[in-house]
Amino acid sequence: MTAEIRDIAIFTTLAALAATAVMLVPGVAVAWLLARRQFPGKSLVETVVSLPLVMPPVATGLLLLWLFSRRGPVGALLARVGIEVVFTPAAVVIAMAVMGLPLLVRTARAGFEQVTRRYEEIAETLGAGPWRVFSTVTLPLASRNILAGAMLGFSRALGEFGATIVVAGSIPGRTRTLAVGIYTFAETGQDQQAAVLLIISVSIAFVAVLASNRLARQV
Amino acid sequence: MAAFDLDFTLQQGEFTLAFSVQVEARALALFGASGSGKTSALEAVAGLRTPRRGRIAVNGHVLFDSERHVNVSVRNRRTGYVPQDILLFPHLNVRENVVYGLREGNRPDLHVLVELLELSPLMDRRVGSLSGGERQRVAMARALYSGPDVLLLDEPLAAVDLPRRRRIVDALLGIRDELSVPLIYVTHLPEEALTVADWALLIDNGRIAASGPPRDVMPSD
Numbered sequence: 001m002t003a004e005i006r007d008i009a010i011f012t013t014l015a016a017l018a019a020t021a022v023m024l025v026p027g028v029a030v031a032w033l034l035a036r037r038q039f040p041g042k043s044l045v046e047t048v049v050s051l052p053l054v055m056p057p058v059a060t061g062l063l064l065l066w067l068f069s070r071r072g073p074v075g076a077l078l079a080r081v082g083i084e085v086v087f088t089p090a091a092v093v094i095a096m097a098v099m100g101l102p103l104l105v106r107t108a109r110a111g112f113e114q115v116t117r118r119y120e121e122i123a124e125t126l127g128a129g130p131w132r133v134f135s136t137v138t139l140p141l142a143s144r145n146i147l148a149g150a151m152l153g154f155s156r157a158l159g160e161f162g163a164t165i166v167v168a169g170s171i172p173g174r175t176r177t178l179a180v181g182i183y184t185f186a187e188t189g190q191d192q193q194a195a196v197l198l199i200i201s202v203s204i205a206f207v208a209v210l211a212s213n214r215l216a217r218q219v
Numbered sequence: 220m221a222a223f224d225l226d227f228t229l230q231q232g233e234f235t236l237a238f239s240v241q242v243e244a245r246a247l248a249l250f251g252a253s254g255s256g257k258t259s260a261l262e263a264v265a266g267l268r269t270p271r272r273g274r275i276a277v278n279g280h281v282l283f284d285s286e287r288h289v290n291v292s293v294r295n296r297r298t299g300y301v302p303q304d305i306l307l308f309p310h311l312n313v314r315e316n317v318v319y320g321l322r323e324g325n326r327p328d329l330h331v332l333v334e335l336l337e338l339s340p341l342m343d344r345r346v347g348s349l350s351g352g353e354r355q356r357v358a359m360a361r362a363l364y365s366g367p368d369v370l371l372l373d374e375p376l377a378a379v380d381l382p383r384r385r386r387i388v389d390a391l392l393g394i395r396d397e398l399s400v401p402l403i404y405v406t407h408l409p410e411e412a413l414t415v416a417d418w419a420l421l422i423d424n425g426r427i428a429a430s431g432p433p434r435d436v437m438p439s440d
Binding site (some may be wrong): 116118119120121122123124125126127128129132136140141 | 265266267292293294298300308309310322326
């Protein structure tokens with residue numbers, strides 16, 4: 001394995017881990033809201049969260065490019081404090097997080113829905129406030145699903161291609177991921193490099209999905 | 220003795236539960252057939268169901284009063300509730316379940332509670348490995364350790380084998396007499412009501428059909 005391939009594998013794994021960490025708190029919060037609360041615009045939130053699952057990833061990438069470019073609504077704000085996102089490793093992490101989020105939200109939501117409200121009611125009768133009920137009863141009882149959802153989100157992040165290549169490009173040693181690397185190597189006739197990346201990518205995804213399925217079955 | 224003021228109307232779809240009773244008792248039994256509204260009454264006291272109108276007070280502590288717009292939140296009612304399905308937290312062991320309630324105030328000493336309910340050999344067990352009677356005793360300890368003003372029990376003998384029922388009844392008597400925690404408990408077993416309660420309400424189709432000492436209220440057969 002060449003140093004370049006090794007670096008791509010390490011960078012992709014770290015970026016997918018970072019993306020999973022980034023999506024975890026908002027993903028769990030949205031999943032809990034969708035499972036437990038009625039609020040105006042709930043179906044809109046459900047739809048927006050699921051969009052990256054059904055939209056062409058390239059279109060999601062274009063949307064992110066517009067949002068985070070220097071003239072975009074988020075990018076302009078970040079530019080003022082000297083932060084640039086597009087075509088940086090941060091763009092890879094953002095693209096991965098956006099694409100993985102729907103899987104985390106769906107799986108975690110199912111987990112919260114499986115926790116019977118009655119356990120939470122009992123905790124309330126024992127004097128627990130909303131945060132204590134959530135952190136000591138709801139969250140632990142839904143934790144296997146949340147973990148399974150995080151694994152799925154991580155697996156999705158590992159394989160991310162369309163959104164990443166649009167918003168982060170394929171800069172060697174900076175933003176090139178496994179999926180983007182396979183495409184680039186294959187297109188430039190470096191079939192052996194592409195094949196090695198392919199094997200690495202399949203192996204990591206296989207382990208992640210296997211672990212996720214095992215966790216989900218133990219719920 | 221505790222003063223129970225239960226004067227409320229609760230609507231559940233087509234079913235109306237109407238209570239109007241003021242009694243003083245150490246242990247109040249709600250006795251009646253399945254579907255008569257006993258559990259709903261208990262849940263109204265715990266705050267898990269909101270009456271349409273009326274007043275609920277225990278020892279002068281008003282929990283609900285529709286005229287004065289009082290509806291104390293579930294967490295602040297200080298009612299220890301043991302539902303029929305017990306619902307021990309499955310991810311916590313026995314000890315962690317028992318000490319879950321962190322309320323300040325007049326909660327019993329843990330050691331006394333463990334002795335009274337014979338829990339010492341169980342404290343480090345997973346709740347999934349407990350028998351019905353053991354689960355019931357752990358749930359009672361959990362509710363009591365939160366320092367309740369009243370303990371609400373829904374069919375505490377339902378999940379317990381006949382030979383082990385005596386142990387639960389002894390525990391109930393201990394709670395009533397040694398810890399001096401007033402009880403309201405739901406039952407459909409006359410003998411249980413006769414042993415533990417000093418006042419009984421016979422509930423029939425959402426109404427109080429009779430109120431008095433258990434011996435006078437219980438069906439004679």
